[in-house]
Amino acid sequence: MVNNFKYLGFSEPMALAMVEALKVNPYPNPRVGALLIDEQGNVKAAANHKQKGSNHAEINIFEQVQVEETDILYVTLEPCFHSDTSPSCATEIINQGVKNIVIGDIDLDIRTNGRSVSLLKDNNISVQIESNANNILNPYYENTHKKLKDIHYLLKIGMSKNDYITNDASDSRYITNEISLSIVHYLRATADCIVIGKNTLLNDDPKLNVRIPGINNIDHNPEPIIMWGGSTENIESAMKKYPTFTFLSSMPSRENNTYCDTSSLSDVEEYFLERKFRNIFIEGGKGILGSFLRDHKIDSIYEFKSNLNIENGIHIGHNYRAEIDKNYHMNNKYQLLDNLLTTYTRN
Ligand SMILES: NC(=O)c1ccc[n+]([C@@H]2O[C@H](COP(=O)([O-])OP(=O)(O)OC[C@H]3O[C@@H](n4cnc5c(N)ncnc54)[C@H](OP(=O)(O)O)[C@@H]3O)[C@@H](O)[C@H]2O)c1
Known part of the structure; x- marks a missing residue:
């Protein structure tokens, strides 16, 4: 195996x-x-x-x-x-x-x-x-016993050598190699929920489940959470297409979506705690990860880097590195064949 x-x-x-x-x-x-x-x-x-x-x-x-x-x-x-x-x-x-x-x-x-x-x-x-x-298996438990807090946010990010998180020139939505992807699935399996933004859902059509080769009896899949925001456009069709995903939206009148003002991350956190979600896995995209970083929510970062440059796509932005330099320290670097995984923890 x-x-x-x-x-x-x-x-x-x-x-x-x-x-x-x-x-x-x-x-x-x-x-x-x-x-x-x-x-x-x-x-x-x-x-x-x-x-x-x-x-x-x-x-x-x-x-x-x-x-x-x-x-x-x-x-x-x-x-x-x-x-x-x-x-x-x-x-x-x-x-x-x-x-x-x-x-x-x-x-x-x-x-x-x-x-x-x-x-x-x-x-x-x-x-x-x-x-x-x-x-790795229970980050919230470590947090609790270090008396930090009873919730843990892990940010996963896949990027090119020159810090692009999407590649317009490729049909594949994956930037990193298979080893990186499999480690992302292990990390997903430790999570209570996987959080992405509206644009990532619409652009990538992700499954947001745990797929680990050789292991088929995982009885706990993290809950997919879509941070939709306040717009009504496309939400009906998206909810129909992804009936098992939870849509956080600040449109109180809509059926099936969960009311939550996603512009306030303390409201979002309150929702996680009510649902007893403690290991929160933030998968992006740029808008979502930017918000969680800016609000100092992210406890650890798993940054997977390929060895290729991308010409056109979404660049992670210079605030990302500045935020890491200011508020995080590097834990480890792991060579995953031609990819490099760097892990950071908040100071
Ligand atoms: N390489 C990677 O690791 C990785 C991972 C995930 C995604 N991606 C890529 O990232 C791209 C999408 O990135 P993106 O920045 O355009 O979109 P995004 O982060 O997926 O979604 C942003 C949208 O989410 C809504 N939202 C709700 N609450 C929010 C909050 N608190 N903060 C920010 N946004 C909030 C907003 O919608 P309203 O404006 O309507 O309010 C916002 O426009 C995709 O193409 C995907 O391929 C890459």
Whole structure:
């Protein structure tokens, strides 16, 4: 199975555990996936945490198979230390005889926050940590535990080497390569909703769903949200053409669309929070991303760049770079064949 999480620096088994995590949405708990592999690297069991109150991913592994000393357990998030709401996974890991564990991220929940790692090490278990898995799978959870805010906005942007986001000379609406597109789909799978503007809907005819090759049992698709604005033109036909999309429009008299003054992003945020949307995926176009950047809403940016220049189309605009230079810092750069992914976080 193709799994392009490896391009973001994750080992193959962790990448598989991350895909397990993406198959469900156990909100308000974080998505967590786990994988047990044997000495030869064969997968013995894969599991996730399905919903609040149900088994954690590690326990679902132990219910499937017996652990051998040479096995390695991969978990996307540090096992829980506490036993107030469910049995402590760290204690269960020790009891089950696990000798090697690889963890995708430290759990910032103050009841755990590194304590399970210490406990496992104290019990002679080899512990390795691959950073950032939870940050990708559950950014709002990281925000909450860093006491930032209970919502996270991720901006994805695809552009040419010279910063164009559309190409008038091409019939394809894609600017970036297949690896970039597949990573966009992983990121979409972590989102509660995907937000685009009216023009992007009308120009691109997008599906706004999660399409990951080799994985067909994702039972949670993010909700497509169209920020339409106040115009009545074309809205009826657009709503007919895309009956499963949510149209945010400030036309109160219309049927089926959701009333929301999209010129006020605090009203839009209120709508997201009412719907319990916490991982917000902003896909553009230029008008929409410009508004969210200007209002200081965007927490992280995933910028996918091709190695080609575009002559005619929409340029992202110089305010975009100025905004990044002023309010963001670069986290990572990943070479995705001939594309470059740069990630930024708000200061
Ligand atoms: N390369 C990429 O990553 C990428 C991603 C997405 C889109 N695109 C491209 O971007 C192009 C469209 O960009 P665009 O700038 O023309 O349009 P857009 O951002 O898709 O939509 C802008 C329109 O959305 C409405 N809107 C509602 N609330 C808004 C708000 N708070 N702020 C701004 N607009 C709001 C406005 O309609 P009213 O004026 O009627 O109020 C506005 O004209 C498409 O051709 C698409 O291919 C590229």
